[in-house]
Amino acid sequence: MDFFKKIKKHTKISFLNYGIVIAFYFIIQVVAMSGHLTNSLKGQLIPIVSYVIMALALNLVVGISGELSLGHAGFMSVGAFSGVVVSMSLAQTIPSTGLRLLCAILVGALLAGIAGVIIGIPVLRLNGDYLAIVTLAFGEIIKNVLNCLYVGMDGAGIHMSFKDTASLNLAADGKILINGPMGATGVTKLSTFMAGTILLIVVLVIIQNLVNSRTGLAIMAIRDNRIAAEASGVPVTKHKLIAFVTSAAIAGAAGALYALNYSTIAPKKFDFNTSILVLVFVVLGGIGNMTGSIIAAALLTILPELLRKFADYRMLIYAIVLIIVMITTNNEKVRAFINGLKKKPKQEEAKNE
Amino acid sequence: MSDKAQTPVLQTSHLGIDFGGLTAVDEFNISIAPTEIKGLIGPNGAGKTTIFNLLTKVYQPSRGTILLDGKDTRSMSPVQVNHAGIARTFQNIRLFDQLTVEENVKIGLHDHIKYGMFSGIFRLPSFWKEEKRAHEEALKLLDIFGMADEANVRADSLPYGAQRRLEIVRALATQPKLLLLDEPAAGMNPSETEELMNNIKKIRDEFKIAVMLIEHDMNLVMGICENIVVVNFGKIIAEGTPTQIQNDPQVIEAYLGGRKEED
Ligand SMILES: Nc1ncnc2c1ncn2[C@@H]1O[C@H](COP(=O)(O)OP(=O)(O)OP(=O)(O)O)[C@@H](O)[C@H]1O
Ligand SMILES: [Mg+2]
Numbered sequence: 001m002d003f004f005k006k007i008k009k010h011t012k013i014s015f016l017n018y019g020i021v022i023a024f025y026f027i028i029q030v031v032a033m034s035g036h037l038t039n040s041l042k043g044q045l046i047p048i049v050s051y052v053i054m055a056l057a058l059n060l061v062v063g064i065s066g067e068l069s070l071g072h073a074g075f076m077s078v079g080a081f082s083g084v085v086v087s088m089s090l091a092q093t094i095p096s097t098g099l100r101l102l103c104a105i106l107v108g109a110l111l112a113g114i115a116g117v118i119i120g121i122p123v124l125r126l127n128g129d130y131l132a133i134v135t136l137a138f139g140e141i142i143k144n145v146l147n148c149l150y151v152g153m154d155g156a157g158i159h160m161s162f163k164d165t166a167s168l169n170l171a172a173d174g175k176i177l178i179n180g181p182m183g184a185t186g187v188t189k190l191s192t193f194m195a196g197t198i199l200l201i202v203v204l205v206i207i208q209n210l211v212n213s214r215t216g217l218a219i220m221a222i223r224d225n226r227i228a229a230e231a232s233g234v235p236v237t238k239h240k241l242i243a244f245v246t247s248a249a250i251a252g253a254a255g256a257l258y259a260l261n262y263s264t265i266a267p268k269k270f271d272f273n274t275s276i277l278v279l280v281f282v283v284l285g286g287i288g289n290m291t292g293s294i295i296a297a298a299l300l301t302i303l304p305e306l307l308r309k310f311a312d313y314r315m316l317i318y319a320i321v322l323i324i325v326m327i328t329t330n331n332e333k334v335r336a337f338i339n340g341l342k343k344k345p346k347q348e349e350a351k352n353e
Numbered sequence: 354m355s356d357k358a359q360t361p362v363l364q365t366s367h368l369g370i371d372f373g374g375l376t377a378v379d380e381f382n383i384s385i386a387p388t389e390i391k392g393l394i395g396p397n398g399a400g401k402t403t404i405f406n407l408l409t410k411v412y413q414p415s416r417g418t419i420l421l422d423g424k425d426t427r428s429m430s431p432v433q434v435n436h437a438g439i440a441r442t443f444q445n446i447r448l449f450d451q452l453t454v455e456e457n458v459k460i461g462l463h464d465h466i467k468y469g470m471f472s473g474i475f476r477l478p479s480f481w482k483e484e485k486r487a488h489e490e491a492l493k494l495l496d497i498f499g500m501a502d503e504a505n506v507r508a509d510s511l512p513y514g515a516q517r518r519l520e521i522v523r524a525l526a527t528q529p530k531l532l533l534l535d536e537p538a539a540g541m542n543p544s545e546t547e548e549l550m551n552n553i554k555k556i557r558d559e560f561k562i563a564v565m566l567i568e569h570d571m572n573l574v575m576g577i578c579e580n581i582v583v584v585n586f587g588k589i590i591a592e593g594t595p596t597q598i599q600n601d602p603q604v605i606e607a608y609l610g611g612r613k614e615e616d
Contacts, residue, residue: 206474213473213480214459214466214487221449221460228447231409233435233464233527242470288451 014208017291018201024298025197040305048301049196050258053203055281055297056290057250060207062279063288064216065243066223067124068132071139072278075248076255077270078115079108081146083256084184084265088177089153091188101190105199105256112252115142116245124240127226131244139275146267151178183266184259191261199257203250208290210246219243284322360423362387362438362530362563363408368417369587370407377403378587381417385531390557391565392578392595396608400587401567402444405533409441410434422530436464438530442520442537444567450509454500454519457508458491461526465490494522498552514541518549525556532556534566538573546570550577575599583608 028045031037054076061069083104094100115138123134150161154174161167165176178184210216218239221229230236259265281300285292299321307317361384368381378400385391393401406412408419410431419426421437429437440461449457459466466487468479495501498518503511508519517537524532537553538546550573557564568574574581575595583591583604591601598604 209474209476210470213470214463214468214483215470215473217452217456217459218463220452221457224449224451225447227411227431228443228449228523229460230431231411231435231441231443231447232460232523233432234460235432 010212045193046191046261050254051301052297053254054278055293057247059282059293060247069135071135073270073274074139074142075112075251078112079252079255080259082111083108097190105253108256109249109253113249116248120241120244147181152176185264364420370415385563389563392574392581393567395584399584440524440527440529441533444535446516448508455491455504458526461523514545531563538570
């Protein structure tokens with residue numbers, strides 16, 4: 001009996017999150033059908049979904065694993081540019097755009113995950129805040145590498161160079177896919193709001209089920225007390241790696257989704273500011289709180305667009321909203337009030353002991 | 354008596370560690386029988402906690418060997434030592450504060466819950482089966498200390514004594530052969546201490562494991578330990594039954610007597 005009650009409590013929060021995402025999807029559909037969806041908001045739908053996924057991914061590292069990553073935009077860009085190359089080079093082989101998008105997302109996730117392994121293995125063996133420094137460097141390095149990366153494609157296959165477009169030696173029918181600092185140009189837009197929503201649901205399933213399993217428990221135990229976790233027989237590096245690499249791979253998937261929403265995408269889009277922006281979503285939404293990440297990322301991505309009308313007061317309103325979000329998500333009293341029904345019984349129970 | 358004939362669950366020889374110029378532990382030789390309750394006592398700063406840290410590999414020994422069930426633990430990490438059969442509690446309580454009481458125990462069970470990451474993500478049958486088993490096992494262990502009702506309470510909201518008890522349950526969940534308790538009665542009132550004594554004996558009898566405990570409460574030590582090791586300045590100064598220790602002039606001078614004068 002008690003067992004099912006317990007499982008239900010976890011599941012309740014998970015299903016709340018699925019509900020929010022699905023509700024958002026249908027509200028947008030209804031608004032679109034009634035003809036009230038502005039073009040600017042329509043253009044923001046995929047970025048919103050991408051940033052929500054980014055925030056969820058980063059929350060897995062920051063909130064669940066208790067490590068700090070300052071370079072998550074780096075993983076996003078790995079996913080973005082590998083996704084673009086995959087989608088462009090498969091244009092002939094796979095005519096279905098949905099399938100091509102899926103391939104792009106999977107390859108983007110895979111490569112970003114590999115980047116996560118390469119960074120994670122040496123760094124996560126150390127105890128201390130080294131991950132923040134190394135991911136910060138990674139974000140900058142990846143941006144600079146992509147700034148001088150040239151990729152082209154012709155009948156003979158994919159050509160790559162770190163010099164310029166001329167040294168790609170493309171045949172006459174060749175096409176430049178990635179053009180250094182200009183980034184990817186002439187990209188076929190494959191991302192759709194529906195595909196993004198499906199990806200978001202899949203990401204939620206992965207993260208929430210991972211967190212609510214033996215593996216997630218071990219990750220949180222290491223966060224709370226590394227020495228006690230080791231003494232209880234929980235391998236530390238392995239679990240920190242699981243959280244970090246899963247997060248990196250998801251960020252890669254978000255990157256591919258994001259990039260395939262634009263016809264051009266430049267490496268400088270994924271700079272330090274983007275990493276910090278995502279961190280802001282996570283902190284404002286509440287560290288370790290997935291629902292908060294979803295809402296904070298969505299609101300703060302839409303907000304600048306919605307405020308365009310108010311031109312002069314835009315940043316002022318943005319700042320006020322930031323402060324309100326901060327107070328409501330991180331203030332014990334307000335939070336207890338907001339989810340009164342959900343949390344109160346638990347707190348009272350604790351006090352009675 | 355029959356215990357003496359079996360191989361000891363733990364045997365150390367010439368165990369020692371230096372911190373810079375300070376020799377914190379030196380020539381530490383003990384042997385613990387498979388179901389023995391052994392006391393480790395000594396004045397503050399004698400090196401008792403350091404000995405636990407050596408046995409569990411929180412510190413790498415500077416010299417000497419540790420045999421656990423006859424196996425040398427030289428190359429083992431703290432995690433491997435736990436898997437090999439040593440579990441412990443900490444003098445400064447180390448719980449997983451943000452997890453519930455039950456989840457803390459499940460971390461102890463981590464190595465004994467048999468499903469992988471993918472079964473967890475995709476909620477395969479093994480997830481449900483093993484989670485159910487882990488839940489039942491955790492409640493059974495919590496029940497030793499009558500804590501099953503507090504299973505869903507956050508660990509850091511427990512009162513001090515209950516936190517100490519939860520640490521013991523978590524350690525027990527790893528299914529050790531040797532349980533190390535670092536001042537388990539610290540901060541407990543006399544009736545709590547009395548109950549703890551009975552529970553430590555009960556654990557030993559039920560799980561057939563060895564227990565080594567550090568404790569300043571002499572009633573507890575003399576009440577349940579079959580053998581006592583006294584350390585001072587990192588070295589063993591006496592060893593024997595509670596009666597022998599109580600009458601040992603060196604111990605009285607270094608520790609028991611010294612404490613009386615303080616009082
Ligand atoms: N990591 C360390 N670095 C340097 N010195 C240490 C370290 N750990 C312990 N020591 C020293 O080793 C000695 C023994 O400390 P330990 O904590 O083992 O004592 P204890 O017997 O457990 O004392 P108490 O009864 O107060 O808990 C002390 O002098 C302490 O300062
Ligand atoms: Mg100590």
